Structures are given as C-alpha cells and as structure tokens.
Amino acid sequence: MAVVGTGLIGTSVGLAVSRHGVMVHLLDQDETAARTAAALGAGVAGAPAERVDLAVIAVPPSKVGAVLAEQQLRGLAHAYTDVASVKSAPARDVLRTISDPVTFVGGHPLAGRERSGPLAARADLFEDRSWVLTPTQATSQPALNRVLEMVALCGAIPVVMEDQAHDAAVALTSHAPHVVASLMAARLQSGPEEAFRLAGQGLRDVTRIAAGDPRLWTDILQANAAAVARVLRALNDDLSAVLAALDDLAAAEPVREGHSVMRIEDLLRRGIAGLDRIHGRRPGAPPGQVRLRVAVGERPGELALLLARLAELGVGLDDVAATASPDRGVLFAEFGLSAVRAESAWRALTEEGWAAERLHAITVPEGPGGAAAVAPLPPAGSGAPSLDHQVEEERQEALSKP
Amino acid sequence: MAVVGTGLIGTSVGLAVSRHGVMVHLLDQDETAARTAAALGAGVAGAPAERVDLAVIAVPPSKVGAVLAEQQLRGLAHAYTDVASVKSAPARDVLRTISDPVTFVGGHPLAGRERSGPLAARADLFEDRSWVLTPTQATSQPALNRVLEMVALCGAIPVVMEDQAHDAAVALTSHAPHVVASLMAARLQSGPEEAFRLAGQGLRDVTRIAAGDPRLWTDILQANAAAVARVLRALNDDLSAVLAALDDLAAAEPVREGHSVMRIEDLLRRGIAGLDRIHGRRPGAPPGQVRLRVAVGERPGELALLLARLAELGVGLDDVAATASPDRGVLFAEFGLSAVRAESAWRALTEEGWAAERLHAITVPEGPGGAAAVAPLPPAGSGAPSLDHQVEEERQEALSKP
The missing domain is CATH 3.40.50.720 (NAD(P)-binding Rossmann-like Domain)
Incomplete structure (x- = not known):
C-alpha cells in the first residue's frame, strides 16, 4: 500500500x-x-x-x-x-x-x-x-x-x-457545526478577562471543534460551499427571529412579550427535537417496551441506592422519573426497558427486596386521543414471576399491535 | 438550612x-x-x-x-x-x-x-x-x-x-453559547435519516447543551435579553459575512474567490484566537521556558515510544513538534517545559539513552524583529549534566530578561 x-x-x-x-x-x-x-x-x-x-x-x-x-x-x-x-x-x-x-x-x-x-x-x-x-x-x-x-x-x-448525498449530509452534521463553533469562539476575543472565570464545560464543548486547522477547513468549506450555505442560511433565519425577540424583551415591550417568549422557547424546543435525531430517541416509547415502577422508602439515601443499582442493571438514568401516587402517597422511581430486560431487572430488584411492579406501555397509533395508555399489571408477587419468558414476549407483542 | x-x-x-x-x-x-x-x-x-x-x-x-x-x-x-x-x-x-x-x-x-x-x-x-x-x-x-x-x-x-458585570460575562460564556447550540440542533430536524450515520462527536459536542430545560432557559434568556442580544448581534454580523463568502464560492465567482476565501479563513482564525482565552494559552512561550529536543531513531515505533514516555513526564503532546535539521538529517521531537521540569525531564531521558539536548527560548519584548530567538546549548553529554540546578535556574532567569 x-x-x-x-x-x-x-x-x-x-x-x-x-x-x-x-x-x-x-x-x-x-x-x-x-x-x-x-x-x-x-x-x-x-x-x-x-x-x-x-x-x-x-x-x-x-x-x-x-x-x-x-x-x-x-x-x-x-x-x-x-x-x-x-x-x-x-x-x-x-x-x-x-x-x-x-x-x-x-x-x-x-x-x-x-x-x-x-x-x-x-x-x-x-x-x-x-x-x-x-x-x-x-x-x-x-x-x-x-x-x-x-x-x-x-x-x-x-x-x-452518492457523492452529493454525502456532501449534503456532512454540510449538516460537520461543516455547518464547524462554522457555528468558530462563530461562537470568535466572540470570545472580546470580553474582560474575569468573564472567563465563569466559563464552564458547556462553552468548551460548543467551541471545541473550532480548534481545527483553519487552512484545511477553509478548503473544506470552499469545496462544499453551496451545501454549507443552505444550512447556515436557515440557521440565520432562526437567529434573526431570536434577535428580534430578545430586542423586544430587552426593551420590555409588554404587548409583544408573550410572542417574544414563545419565539425563543420554540427555538429551544426545536433544538431538543433535533438532538433526538442524533441520540436515537424516538418520539414516544418504542413498541414492546415495559415500564417498571419501584417503590422507594423515604429513608435518606434510599433513592440514591436504587439509582446506583439501576445503573448497574443498565437502565439509562436519563429515563428514570420520580412519581408519587396521590391515593397511596408512596414515592416511586419509574422507567422503561425492553420486555426481556425488564423481566430480568424486575426479578433482580424483587429478589433484593425492592417493591417493583411492571406497567405496560401500550403504544397506540397516532390520531385523536392517541397518547400512550398505561395499564398497571397485578402487583409484584401475585404469580407473575412464573410467567414463561416466551409467553411474556408474545403477550408484549400482541399488546403492542393495536 | x-x-x-x-x-x-x-x-x-x-x-x-x-x-x-x-x-x-x-x-x-x-x-x-x-x-x-x-x-x-x-x-x-x-x-x-x-x-x-x-x-x-x-x-x-x-x-x-x-x-x-x-x-x-x-x-x-x-x-x-x-x-x-x-x-x-x-x-x-x-x-x-x-x-x-x-x-x-x-x-x-x-x-x-x-x-x-x-x-x-x-x-x-x-x-x-x-x-x-x-x-x-x-x-x-x-x-x-x-x-x-x-x-x-x-x-x-x-x-x-457586580451583578451587571456578571450578566455580561454569562451572556458571553453561557447564554449565547446555549442559543448557538440550539440554533445548530434545530437544523438537525431536517435532513434524511442516513445523514445521521455521519454524525460524530463534534456535532454532539456543539449541540450538547441545547438539551437544557426549554422553559428554564427561556426564562434565563428573557432575564438577560439585552446582554445576550449584544453577543448574538456581533455573531450575526460574522455569519452574514461568511454566508456572502460561501455564496460567492458556490457561484464560483473567480474575481471574488480570493476575497471570499480570506473572509472564511479570517473567521476560523479569530475562532482559534478566542479559544486561546478559555484554554489559557498565551501568545508566545512563557518567559523562562526551556525547549528540549530529542533525537529519534527511525526504527518504526521509536517516536511512538518517546511520545508515550513524554506523556508520563507530563509533557503536553499538543506542544510536541517534529523537526529535522537539514544539515544533519536527523529527526527530532521538540517541546517546551518550565526550567525546573525541563532539567528533570532532560536527566530522565538522557539516563534512558535518548539523545536529548536543551534549547533556550529567549523571549524578546514585542517590536520589530521581536520573534523568539532560539540558541542551542552544547549537545547532551558535554558537561551539562554537572550543572548545579540553582545556577541553571538563575541563568534561565537572566536569559529571559532582555
């Protein structure tokens, strides 16, 4: 070679x-x-x-x-x-x-x-x-x-x-982000020295890739100019709208305050929707997912103990929510897992003395009233542990097909 | 409490x-x-x-x-x-x-x-x-x-x-970066699914903080609207200039090509200068720094071995450069260290059989012809090892004061 x-x-x-x-x-x-x-x-x-x-x-x-x-x-x-x-x-x-x-x-x-x-x-x-x-x-x-x-x-x-599909893709996922990082990093030239005592990991992350070789990157941006400009032009439209909203808010225009706040929140929400595409989260729970709910005693540190155990069992802590049932007043940690993993996690937690129960997330097709309905299973210990894995999975599948 | x-x-x-x-x-x-x-x-x-x-x-x-x-x-x-x-x-x-x-x-x-x-x-x-x-x-x-x-x-x-100084500082180091991350993340809503197979760590870093709670962040941006708008307006000016340059390059306007390329490279270079402010690098070598030069045999892997050893000795690998002297044709790894650390690193490398020599970076005040001059010391083994540490440090200090 x-x-x-x-x-x-x-x-x-x-x-x-x-x-x-x-x-x-x-x-x-x-x-x-x-x-x-x-x-x-x-x-x-x-x-x-x-x-x-x-x-x-x-x-x-x-x-x-x-x-x-x-x-x-x-x-x-x-x-x-x-x-x-x-x-x-x-x-x-x-x-x-x-x-x-x-x-x-x-x-x-x-x-x-x-x-x-x-x-x-x-x-x-x-x-x-x-x-x-x-x-x-x-x-x-x-x-x-x-x-x-x-x-x-x-x-x-x-x-x-195809080469053109490649170029459009990298304009979006690599070249425009590089320009954005450089635009923000260039702003750091101004500002008093003490401002940088307040700089955290977020700023470092946003600007990190701006450190790339400027000659090489100029060459890349030139070679893919049209596709990069398309992405940045759309970004520029959003930026103009946000700037107008910020100006109104700075001037404390009471008439337009609601509209301005909405504009800004809209951008931030679209950003989160965009992030979902690179982090592979889908809107709504994936079909066949089982939600588990574990009751937490209110001794200090008990919830921290459970979170540590869940991390060991491979539960993404981002997806754990704390809930409390108003009628029973008990505190719960709630999270979703694939049917097979939920079964083994449920067994492990139950054996260790946690009060864990399974909730089925039944996915319903989009449409009026199409939000996911959650139906509780019988509480833990009422016979469910003897369920055959295969049967359980088939049942999941049947439930997830409306 | x-x-x-x-x-x-x-x-x-x-x-x-x-x-x-x-x-x-x-x-x-x-x-x-x-x-x-x-x-x-x-x-x-x-x-x-x-x-x-x-x-x-x-x-x-x-x-x-x-x-x-x-x-x-x-x-x-x-x-x-x-x-x-x-x-x-x-x-x-x-x-x-x-x-x-x-x-x-x-x-x-x-x-x-x-x-x-x-x-x-x-x-x-x-x-x-x-x-x-x-x-x-x-x-x-x-x-x-x-x-x-x-x-x-x-x-x-x-x-x-002071509260106003704080607000201007966080507008620059936190609030504007959050908007920038959201602007880029919002772009990810468009683009075909296959584009995201090409998404790497860079895109994830640029957009990471956009995941913050939209309500809380809208509230923050509203409360600091004027200061955030000031930063984003300057950023918008740079973006407009880059967009105009990219449009010219996409249209392959030969007359303006040089100017457009310069515009883009200028932004990227200003970005790097901005990064220096948060990573604490100063323009030019700090006074009293000693440069070391280590000859590398050309057996495959020998340089990799040296780099691993340098990392153990606390040398930042970002600062290592590969050089070759045209007259002698030998390959060198060159890097800077504080006077005291350079002495111990030099001893360690020499004892392990590396041909290491010290070069003094004599810092000269800014002005015409004020670039740092590099004067080689006698090569390793010619008596230098017997130099008293104290004497060596004083000599460093004298050399660094023009």
Whole structure:
C-alpha cells in the first residue's frame, strides 16, 4: 500500500493497516512529515519500487485531483482512494484530470481530532467509525474491493453513498457545526478577562471543534460551499427571529412579550427535537417496551441506592422519573426497558427486596386521543414471576399491535 | 438550612451540605420533588419549625423576587441567597419586593447538567467550580458570611462580582453559547435519516447543551435579553459575512474567490484566537521556558515510544513538534517545559539513552524583529549534566530578561 500525505488521517491509516502486517509506503511533499510517520510505525518513508495494490491520497480536498493525476501518471498503484471530507467537487476534478477513472473510489472516514499532523495520529482512530465510499458507475469492482479491505483493516464500517448525498449530509452534521463553533469562539476575543472565570464545560464543548486547522477547513468549506450555505442560511433565519425577540424583551415591550417568549422557547424546543435525531430517541416509547415502577422508602439515601443499582442493571438514568401516587402517597422511581430486560431487572430488584411492579406501555397509533395508555399489571408477587419468558414476549407483542 | 426549590441545583446543594452534617429542610411547590430530594439524602422534606440560618432560593430567575418575598414574610431564615444564572434583573425584583434587603446576597453557582430535576443532582456538582456572589451595599456582613460558609461546604470557589458585570460575562460564556447550540440542533430536524450515520462527536459536542430545560432557559434568556442580544448581534454580523463568502464560492465567482476565501479563513482564525482565552494559552512561550529536543531513531515505533514516555513526564503532546535539521538529517521531537521540569525531564531521558539536548527560548519584548530567538546549548553529554540546578535556574532567569 501507499499513503500520499502523512498528516493526521494518512498517518493513522498507515498505523492501522501496518498492525496487520501490510507494507505501507509513506509519501509527503514535506519529507520530515513522512519520516515522522515512519518513526511512529506507520510504514516506511519513500516511494515503492513497484506498483502497489492501493494508494490512499490523504491531502486536502482542493489538491486531490492534481495529486491523484500525478501519482496515476507515475503508476503508483492499481487502485486509488482519497479521504477528503467533500466528495462531489474532488470527483469532478478527478474525472477531469485522470486518465483512468476505473481505478478510483472516493472515500471519507468519519474520524478526526482537533489536533492535526502525524504526531496526533492513532492506530485506532477509525475503529467503529463510518467510512463513506462513493464509487461511480465507472469504478471497477476490484478497485472497490481493495478499498473495502483497507477500510476493514482500519476497523471502520463502510457506508456506500452518492457523492452529493454525502456532501449534503456532512454540510449538516460537520461543516455547518464547524462554522457555528468558530462563530461562537470568535466572540470570545472580546470580553474582560474575569468573564472567563465563569466559563464552564458547556462553552468548551460548543467551541471545541473550532480548534481545527483553519487552512484545511477553509478548503473544506470552499469545496462544499453551496451545501454549507443552505444550512447556515436557515440557521440565520432562526437567529434573526431570536434577535428580534430578545430586542423586544430587552426593551420590555409588554404587548409583544408573550410572542417574544414563545419565539425563543420554540427555538429551544426545536433544538431538543433535533438532538433526538442524533441520540436515537424516538418520539414516544418504542413498541414492546415495559415500564417498571419501584417503590422507594423515604429513608435518606434510599433513592440514591436504587439509582446506583439501576445503573448497574443498565437502565439509562436519563429515563428514570420520580412519581408519587396521590391515593397511596408512596414515592416511586419509574422507567422503561425492553420486555426481556425488564423481566430480568424486575426479578433482580424483587429478589433484593425492592417493591417493583411492571406497567405496560401500550403504544397506540397516532390520531385523536392517541397518547400512550398505561395499564398497571397485578402487583409484584401475585404469580407473575412464573410467567414463561416466551409467553411474556408474545403477550408484549400482541399488546403492542393495536 | 433550607432549600426552596428542589430541582437539580437545590437538591445538589442539599446533598453537598448534608454530607457535612448540616440539617437541611427541603421545600418545593411540587411535593413529590421535595420528597424525592429527601429520599436521595438531600435533607428532610417540609418547612422547619424555627427560623434557619440560611435559605437557598433555587427557583428560575423570574420567580426569585416573589418566592423570596413570600419566605421572608414567613420568617424562614436569617439570610437568603438565590442561584439564578442572571443577577441584575432578580436583584431589581428583590429590592422592589422584599422588606429587608440586608439579609439577601445574590448568588450563581457555575455548575449544571443538561439533565434537570432532583434525580440528576450530585453532591459533588459544585466542587472546584466558581460560585459568583453579588452582594450590594445594603448586604450585611453576617448574611454574606453565612452564604460564604455554604459555598465552602459545597466545595466551590466564591467569586464576588457586580451583578451587571456578571450578566455580561454569562451572556458571553453561557447564554449565547446555549442559543448557538440550539440554533445548530434545530437544523438537525431536517435532513434524511442516513445523514445521521455521519454524525460524530463534534456535532454532539456543539449541540450538547441545547438539551437544557426549554422553559428554564427561556426564562434565563428573557432575564438577560439585552446582554445576550449584544453577543448574538456581533455573531450575526460574522455569519452574514461568511454566508456572502460561501455564496460567492458556490457561484464560483473567480474575481471574488480570493476575497471570499480570506473572509472564511479570517473567521476560523479569530475562532482559534478566542479559544486561546478559555484554554489559557498565551501568545508566545512563557518567559523562562526551556525547549528540549530529542533525537529519534527511525526504527518504526521509536517516536511512538518517546511520545508515550513524554506523556508520563507530563509533557503536553499538543506542544510536541517534529523537526529535522537539514544539515544533519536527523529527526527530532521538540517541546517546551518550565526550567525546573525541563532539567528533570532532560536527566530522565538522557539516563534512558535518548539523545536529548536543551534549547533556550529567549523571549524578546514585542517590536520589530521581536520573534523568539532560539540558541542551542552544547549537545547532551558535554558537561551539562554537572550543572548545579540553582545556577541553571538563575541563568534561565537572566536569559529571559532582555
């Protein structure tokens, strides 16, 4: 194999595949960078004597076309891929400049760090990350298979996409967020020194990715300008509305106060709905989920004890709610689990002396009055423990199909 | 003590001070919340029989004035503080509504989580965090001292500020970042499902704080509207400039390409300069710093070995650069350390067989040609190891004073 461009990504590819005994030739126009990558264990510095199976062109988006054409002319490899985070513009360059599009597969590993250069490289950088491949109709199957093998050796998960769909997706999930982080970070240049005593983890998180290499990121944003502008324009519309609302609230305009507050709360709620899409929460409980309810004695620390036990049983503490039944006056911790896990959690808690009961969340299709109805099961200890797992699951399934 | 409002912050205060044996009475208009906090170990639910030393009013900013007036009328405590993240508007409410401003000290612990409610509370939430106090001229010293004691029991660091300076600071470091996170998160409502396979840690970090309680945050933004609008308006100006540049680049306007690229790169660079203010990096090396240079053999993995050793010696790997001297052709790892630590690191590396040498970074005052000059010391092994520490440090000091 060959890696052309031994920055963070190129060197990490070298480290990852070298672990599997693959011979990697490292090339970089900056010779020190190639030798640094070699000294890290990413391969050997310098061009191979013979044509290699695969060359990874790990250079910024605007240079992919030219570097690829040059290496193809030199006969470096049987197949080529790149790692640029924009795919359609480089593909256009490639088709314009190279003699043989059959051997090229566009690629983009979804991995990175704020630090750049070979010293930041890690052999496990790509493990369990998505690695997008954008083969065209011209791409040969042997070329695609060579790239798929390299992706597998890096421990990544290949995702085949159209280049334009890829570019729209990363504009939303990576490029626009980078600009947003930079916009906020740029504001930090103003403000008195003492203000930064009040800076917490939230500010650090919002601005963290703004630390990326400005040249590389300018290149990325230029290559994907139209798609990034689409996302930022919509964001700008929301920002203008929020600014108008804040101005009204600052001026304490009583007539528009209700409207302004609504505007702001609306944005914050849409933000939460957006977050649900990346954290994989679905609106409403997933079908077949069982809710458990555990009574808590009111001795100080008893609820803390239960929460610790629930965490051990794999219950997400975000989903635990505290409730109290008005008629009985008892305090409960309530949470949802898949049917199978709920059964074992229920058994464990009951054996340990907690008063746990199962509630079924029966999902009802959307429509008028379609909110989930919760029907309590008989309380714990009334025969339920003898229920066969299989039967229980079938019953769950029957209940979840209205 | 009493805590009025047993959400995340109120319950965490109760947990923190209860550890030190302080009796805490927990009050909340939602009785379940107060009992939940008690079951967690934050104190006892219900009002005290006698006046307590201190009451912490842990309710949203817009409610502080009314709740405080009510509790003061009831004679709940000898002194009062709040925990709202906006200080001047609540202070105005307080002065308007309460009978006795002497007993009140505004407060704001710089701690929080995306999760809200008592179940998210932690006894160590405030440890080593700043806790702003905004006493007025009316505030009595005994009241201030009671609040300072509570802050100390929570393990936090008190910071006394004017309320308006506080509000401008948190607009920049907390409230505007929250809006920015929500603006980006709201964009995630659009976009096809497959786009989110490409979402990485960067997107999660940028948007994480948008998960905060929308009602509470609307209340905060309303209470600090003018200061937040000032930050967001400046951000909006930058965004407009970036959008115009992206539009030009998308249209591939050759005349304006250079200008557009510059605009974008300028924003990204200003973002990095802003980050430096929260990560405490200073422009240029601090005075008295010594640079070390370690020669690296080019056996694969040797540099990785050195980097691991440097991390053990407390060298920040961000600051390690790979260099090569053109005349000698050897590869080096180069980094800076304080004079004292450089001495011990140099000894350790030399004893382990690394060829390490010290370079002095002589800081020169700003002005024409004022870049730091680097003068190499004699190479390792030529007598330097016998240098007395004290002498070496004095020499460092002399060198760093031009």
